[in-house]
Amino acid sequence: MTSTTPDMAAATRTAQLAADPAQPIWITLLDPAEVAEAAGRVDPDAPLAGTAVAVKDNLDLAGHPTTAGCPALAERPAASSATAVRRLTDAGAVIIGKTNLDQFATGLVGTRSPYGACHSVASAAHVSGGSSSGSALAVATGLVPVALGTDTAGSGRVPAAFNGIVGVKPTRGLVSTVGVLPACAGLDCVTTFTRTVADARPALAALTWADPDDPWSRPVPAQPPPGVADRMRVVAVPDRPLDLDPVHETAWRAALRRLRTVAAHVVEVDVTAFLATARLLYDGPWLAARWAAFGHLLEPDGPHLDPTVRAIVRRGRDIAGPDVFAGLDRLAALRRRTEQIWSDVDALLLPVTPGHPTLAEVAADPVGVNARLGQFTNFVNLLDLCAVAVPAQTRTDGLPFGVQFVAPAFADAPLLDLAALWCGESVTTPADEPTGTIALAVAGAHLTGLPLNHQLVELGGRLAYRARTAPGYRLYRLAGAGLPRPGLVHTGDGPAGGIAVEVWRLPHQAVGALLGTVPPPLGLGSVELDDGSRVAGFLAEEHGVRDAVDVTAAGGWRAAVAGGPDPLAVGPAGGVTTTGGVTTAGGGSP
Template sequence: MMNPLLSINNLQQAYADGSLTPRQVVTDILQRVEDYTASTVFIVPPTWERLTPYVEKLERVNMQNFPLYGIPFVIKDNIDWVDVDTTAACPTYAYTPTESATVVQRLIDAGAIPIGKTNLDQFATGLIGTRSPYGVVKNALNEELISGGSSSGSAVAVALGFASFGLGTDTAGSGRVPAALNELYGLKPSLGAWPVKGVVPACESLDCVTVFATELQDVYSVDAVVRGEDAADIWSRAVPLAPAANPAVVCLPKNDLTFFGPYAHEYEAAWNRTVQRLENGNVPIRYIDVTYLQEAAAILYDGPWIAERWSAIGDFVEDHPDEIFDVTRQLLRESENQTYRATELFQAMHRLQALKKRAMLELENAVLVLPTTGGTWTIQQAKEDPISTNQQLGLYTNHCNLLDLAAIAVPADHATADVPFGITLFSRFDEEHLLKGLATTIERGNTIPVAVCGLHMRGFALEHQMLECQATFAYQTTTASTYRLYQLATQPAKPGLVRGADGVAIEVEVWDMPIAQLGAFMQRIPAPLGMGKVQLANGLEVLGFICEPDAIEQALDISYTGGWRYLETTSIE
């Protein structure tokens, strides 16, 4: 059976040893997309007819000559893919490009397989993931929550295992917010480092193409293929990536931060834990005043720069007002209605240059760390108040491109079991290698304890899933004396751990799992099992397997054994 974890490394190993072929991978993806009930992830979903030429080409070549041989990826539908409509989530705007965007063509030339085109907040205007006539893109981990925008579809497609990586775009945070909300890495390279030729502009002077992936190395495997100047792109520039290195100092905000939404307290607690881990790390910490970042961000939406959005698509909006999503039309109209004198534009440019200079000096050989977002929202809350919810999501992202910074969103912790918490690392445009170095350091030390009580324990049938997720065994212990263990009526038989009044201590194993792998791991857990808080004998609460209470009605109570390992009558295949 195919490994559903589509990391580039996993696939490359499987292709090399002959255990998988690109045709098998594409077949599996097509089936998973078909089985997924929420159809809003794709605007142009994958089909065999469209993908066959790519698969057949790979079957005729030497994989050693293609660094991304057989690696499936998705494309945000404001990025051109030859002969496939680009809509920018506006059907009337659609056109059929005669060539692919530079980044897409470079990926295809490297052997990657474009799977489909994904949904987005219309014209890349928004950080929510709900502003599309093609429907709301639900969060991959908790369908009541927003997925983040504007690159919602690409992020969710990767988190659900429909692709190894996804292309997004980022003007004010669209390549980072969806990464944080769906527990992914999201790389936003320096302005111009990746060509934007073939991308529908939002704010053309600030737009970047970005990548989402479940593993840090994957984003840099993509970066190695697409980075580089394109002479046909007026915004392109040479920004080479030096070998990864840790910064001399990590900058953290000395100001009080704002947290919001239904998980505000949990987000703040996750941020505080993250700060503590950074303080206990090997890189020195410097606390800085970050209020000037908000002043820079205000130039984007509260100053003359807002007119750049209207300059890109204003004529289309004027000619097709009824085709524009309501909130999008409102925001674009506001940008047109605000008039600024030429002197005000130059004043904004000069002030922004002063803020850029400050950032360049302050971040020399340094990396700034902030929460990617200060919270999240339910889909319903975002619908009821679409403007302010969106504004708050950009609180820690909007400044980035205006200040010519590079950034990478990194999974860092969890607010709750199914609500991830992420941070963003910022560097100068010419010191991106520091992001890779610090992100690697964080990844190696960034794990979460997970308690398993059955098939995932050492020596049992699903131990391989723990190893595939790069989890390492930590220790063996028992739960608090408040649990019952049941043998569920499943094939094969599985344990169900349920908290109850007359419970006993049940043996569990605690494994340290990289946070970046947790989302993909949870996607593999079938009902009636799930993940929640499990209290250990020492009083510590960790993430672990729990069972829906209704499932035990037909199950056998085996609590008397003290644990799955001691169940003599059960044979695990």
């Protein structure tokens, strides 16, 4: 953690910036004496000892008002701090102040605040992003190394992208929302802003807690959910052009090229269902949740209310019950469609936004511009995913450009590792074979989501990573009744792109038990992987596949049994090949 001792000098510098009306970062700035007193109580051995933190002003801080960007609430000091704030201070952090935001955390622009509109750290003409505008700027301007925000629709990622910093949106329920003025309680997440992934790790560790007082809180499972690998090597990208502004498009293309140096394999997927889900947040019934959360604070109207926020949220009061259930049904259908990609990939890379608007553009069309900013972020909480926004190559006009890695719920730890690799930070890679375990490559019915995967889980197995074989392997569908079985054979003439496999880590004794369930012509052998390493795996003898059907062209067993187009194209090693609308690319091996 890059620690900043919150002494009098730091508080004075913060006060100077607070006086700048052109960049209203703070709503409440703590008195220097209060900051110094809190710093004096810090245990020097605490994990966040002396770390200065800014807090978005929709989280309670004991003794100070929680305005949520509404001056009418400025006379109501909080009796206690939000659980997330308390978790940080218990870990040694010291709060410097409370930051500006789009009113009631409704907006992605950073301009919907009676306390003033924020702008990007790189341009006074361009928006800062919201709703966590002040928190992102407190980090981007170097005032604090850590700031808390919230993210319901993208508010922890958009301002990170527009200011060149890291924004971590954890799995819903991982961080308590007790003491957060809700925007949409079932979707709200407390998030962090930092300059590096390394700075985010100890903050997220301190924040993570299953809070019995929070009905939305969830404990971290003892084992990762099915399909979540310890090491992320396969990253998906959209299979078609996105609706990006031209200068954004150029930066996105550069990011795609960079990805091939970070991920072992890049796979194109259809993101239509993700983007359709994003539209539900404001075009569906979830506005009713915002009205339920703070609609009472929008009446009567007055100068203390942002007119755009009020107009948007008041639509929620007229949403009927049947519309809510129709929306839930639609979401369930879209979720089912998106679930398919997580069987074969670890994470999805997307731009955070389609462009970076100016303050003038937002003023001319406050609803339309804001809605467009959320098309790549709104779906994440609705689909119960986690995400990390990271800086990418600066745009040709000098503005920051950010991308986001998105993954299934509770994939937070390996996702942070992937984000760190992207940022060029060090990552401690776990040993391939910890004491008492063996790495085992599976290529058939034991793959995640297929009929025999439960055997690996019940034997104490854990998905280590997704991979492909080295060139020269072929895949066959073995003859015989019952459950279709694959035969992986090293023939020497298999495709250069290899065959899709998963590498699982199992206790030694489990391998023997598993071997007893595998009939001939399969046996345990050595499988060479795409990175040149070798692991144990089930192979078929060549004589055993004489009557089998060669399904190598499918690229992997999952596609072979589905009978669909090639899900992972098999092209030249290290190259890029497109087959059936899907592209893979060789690259680094994280």
